[in-house]
Amino acid sequence: MNNATLVLLGISIILFIGFVGEWIFKKTKIPDILILIIIGFVIGPFGLKYVNPTNIASYAPIFTTFALLFLLYDGAFNIDIKSLAKGALPSLKVTIFNFILSAFFISLIMTIIGYGILLSILTGFILGGISSAFVIPLLKQLNPKPKTYSVLMLESAITDVLCIVFAFAILEIITLQSFNLFDILKNIISLFLVAGITGGIAGLIWIAIVATLFREQKPYMITIAYLILLYVITEFIGGNGAIATLFFGLILKNSRRITQYITNSLNTRPKYVINAITPSEKFFNDQLSFFLKIFFFVYIGMLFDISDITILILGFSISVTIMIARRFTKLVTAEFDTQDQNLISSIFARGLAAAAIAQVVLSSGIEGAEGVVAITYSVIVFSIILSSISIFVSVRKKG
Numbered sequence: 001m002n003n004a005t006l007v008l009l010g011i012s013i014i015l016f017i018g019f020v021g022e023w024i025f026k027k028t029k030i031p032d033i034l035i036l037i038i039i040g041f042v043i044g045p046f047g048l049k050y051v052n053p054t055n056i057a058s059y060a061p062i063f064t065t066f067a068l069l070f071l072l073y074d075g076a077f078n079i080d081i082k083s084l085a086k087g088a089l090p091s092l093k094v095t096i097f098n099f100i101l102s103a104f105f106i107s108l109i110m111t112i113i114g115y116g117i118l119l120s121i122l123t124g125f126i127l128g129g130i131s132s133a134f135v136i137p138l139l140k141q142l143n144p145k146p147k148t149y150s151v152l153m154l155e156s157a158i159t160d161v162l163c164i165v166f167a168f169a170i171l172e173i174i175t176l177q178s179f180n181l182f183d184i185l186k187n188i189i190s191l192f193l194v195a196g197i198t199g200g201i202a203g204l205i206w207i208a209i210v211a212t213l214f215r216e217q218k219p220y221m222i223t224i225a226y227l228i229l230l231y232v233i234t235e236f237i238g239g240n241g242a243i244a245t246l247f248f249g250l251i252l253k254n255s256r257r258i259t260q261y262i263t264n265s266l267n268t269r270p271k272y273v274i275n276a277i278t279p280s281e282k283f284f285n286d287q288l289s290f291f292l293k294i295f296f297f298v299y300i301g302m303l304f305d306i307s308d309i310t311i312l313i314l315g316f317s318i319s320v321t322i323m324i325a326r327r328f329t330k331l332v333t334a335e336f337d338t339q340d341q342n343l344i345s346s347i348f349a350r351g352l353a354a355a356a357i358a359q360v361v362l363s364s365g366i367e368g369a370e371g372v373v374a375i376t377y378s379v380i381v382f383s384i385i386l387s388s389i390s391i392f393v394s395v396r397k398k399g
Contacts (some may be wrong), residue, residue: 010050014039018294025141031298031388032141033134037381055300060299061356067292068352069131069231069245070224074289075153076137076249077282090147091154093332093345095129098155099162101325102348103128106318110375113314118174125166126358126372127318129159131351132242134384136345137293140286142299142395145345148340149221152347160353161240166358174366194239196247202252203276207259210276220284224382252276254287267278300351304381305374316380322348322379323386339394344395349387352381382386 017039021032043050053060103124110120135156139149165188206226216224230248231241251258255276277285306312326348330341358376361369 004217010043011046014292014294015334018290022141022290030392031138033138033293033384034388036294037295037301039302041304042301043298044302044304045305045334046306051302052297056299061359061376062351064296064300064356065170065179065231065294068226068390069227069242069288070292071133071136072157072242073245073249074285075139075226076246077253077277078283086160088154089157089275090333090335091151094151094329095158095162097156097328097332098130098329099128099159100346101328103166105325109318111312112131115368115371118170119372122167122170122174122361124162125170125324126323126354126361126376127163127242127350127351128166129350130347131164131353131380131384132156132160132347133293133296133352134349134387135347137289138391139202141392142290145241145340150341152344157243157246161188162241163189163353168360171361171364171366175364184369190238191353192260195234195241195243196236198234198237198239199230199244199245199247200251202226202244203248203255204258205256206252207276208247208276210300211259220281223281225289296352300355300380300384303355303377305377308374311371311374311378315375318375318379318380319382319386322350322383323390342394343391346390347387348386348390350376351384354380 020034021035024030024035025032041047045052103121105124106127107117107120108122110123111117115123130152135152139152143149144152169183169187176293206223227245227248229245234244235241255274259274327345329345333341334346336344354376358373364374
């Protein structure tokens, strides 16, 4: 068989395995993410050598960026305004608490093993937050209470931004030998404010477009095109494109409630009260999320490097530390019942944001960057494995 045929065969097999993995999760509560990572490792450079990540390195940033923005967008459809309002403050508490605690312990470990203080803090910020790409598909499968879903969903989105902003700030200090706390805080506020406003306005515009042009039938792919355009525009004007897609999804999820309020306020015809997303389109989005999830975690498995035992031990040690530190989340989740507290404490996997920042650090050329990147990928894999096991135990206890 030629290369193209082999690639298509590989894609087909991976999709079948992804489907079987999801079925296994529903029956046994063993996370399918573990199976996908194992498959990636097996076909990667340290397994059967079927695929070499360097051959797809130029396409990976495009795929991972789209995976992040679409998963956030699709995940928003499981949050309504009421649960969002209830979950906003608890999510902020959980997010800040865990981000600071994780970054501190990771930085401490890196300092103890001999890394410089700035490089250690950089690693702490890179690995300070949980992964949206891990959290969102998992929550959709577990279907927790709305408030718990909102807290974890928002935490994963917010920590992605915190990791990016603070890690880039430390990287700037290392390369330019300068520091400005005001600029860091301004960047964080700007990213969220611009993203929230842009995503909200884009959502209202899209509702109007659907009500006037696509009321009878809407091509599903036109929404994807609009979503990508929203991401690009938000990034261009200085906001966080992924967060903008989250707000866009929230507006569409609550489109009936929003249009009902507007028509009542303006005393217009009730025909303008609509759902901007139909059940069939929601099903299409679920299938696309399934596809993206499968190949993202297979790709993570391919990147797992077992050639350096020291890096593996360090990555595992940091992951265990993150897992232990996550248990302290119960200190700020007293209002949740025990089952929800256990679930929140079990979700601590690192992923897409950490991998993306690591690539930027590697390209910066700073001394010690290779070690930081190797440790980051090791922690991503081990934290996903440990978090998956922890979730399995938590769910089995609940059952």
